[in-house]
């Protein structure tokens with residue numbers, strides 16, 4: 001079966017055609033011109049749409065029926081950077097491929113195993129039940145692929161592995177995996193919590209946000225725009241949202257933005273480690289996790305408290321263990337392959 005996977009991230013749109021008999025990628029593109037991409041393909045029977053947030057009721061892959069579309073619309077304001085893009089792509093692709101089955105695949109599915117202590121915000125019970133205020137967690141397809149692939153590279157079954165995974169890309173989050181399942185993650189109710197990102201702030205003091213609003217310093221709209229689009233690496237450096245530019249630039253501002261980023265990723269990893277009773281490996285994935293060896297080195301090198309060390313290989317031509325032989329905690333780097341997990345999930349959903 002040929003599955004078209006559609007992955008709208010905050011900063012890019014990636015499409016892949018995946019053959020599910022052998023999980024071979026037959027074609028791929030990073031393009032807005034979906035009509036031309038679809039036109040080139042001889043057969044597409046299923047379209048797997050990555051859906052960052054499906055709200056409280058849409059937490060497993062599902063065909064995009066009218067009731068599923070209504071749940072997606074309800075989740076729009078929970079991930080304003082992502083959900084509207086998926087809705088537009090669903091509209092466009094159902095028109096381009098009316099005979100294909102369209103399956104939406106929520107990022108939150110992988111985190112359904114979060115224990116209640118990790119899922120719960122210490123807020124009034126009344127608020128939590130009325131508005132479903134809980135940690136959802138995102139980047140689930142990346143974390144599930146990283147777990148599967150790390151298990152292969154470490155020659156151990158996923159169900160025996162305890163991992164810390166850092167997905168560092170446009171959006172950044174970390175996940176603690178125990179016996180192959182997500183037990184904690186840094187993103188929460190929305191994809192704004194946790195680690196610092198390329199343009200998003202990640203966690204900041206909620207009291208500071210209240211102060212900015214209460215004292216009339218910023219409007220809600222200005223605050224939202226600032227936290228989603230003008231913070232993170234871009235906001236701090238004033239130069240770029242891309243670690244490659246910042247490493248090349250090397251100015252005081254660029255180096256400081258990278259240092260804060262590394263500090264905040266280490267902090268999230270150390271916090272997530274508190275949900276594990278043993279650590280078998282640290283895994284870097286996502287664009288930055290894969291192609292920026294300086295970041296992996298700085299993060300791993302500063303986590304001696306977890307038994308992790310630096311001295312990592314800088315070679316990036318294949319998924320690999322990059323820590324030196326004999327490292328107490330192996331460190332791996334993997335290309336993110338969300339498309340393979342999306343194709344697998346959608347194929348299972350239509351079976």
Ligand SMILES: Nc1ncnc2c1ncn2[C@@H]1O[C@H](COP(=O)(O)OP(=O)(O)O)[C@@H](O)[C@H]1O
Pocket residue numbers: 008009010011012013169170171198241242243244286287288291292
């Ligand atoms: N080292 C890097 N390599 C690739 N992309 C990077 C890097 N650092 C920052 N970026 C930014 O990450 C963005 C990728 O955005 P996005 O589509 O949201 O990614 P993802 O969906 O993988 O999270 C790009 O816009 C790019 O500017």
Ligand SMILES: CC(=O)OP(=O)(O)O
Pocket residue numbers: 008009010011052107138139169170171172191
């Ligand atoms: C959840 C999220 O932030 O996704 P992305 O990194 O693709 O923007």
Ligand SMILES: [Mg+2]
Pocket residue numbers: 008009010169170
């Ligand atoms: Mg992405």
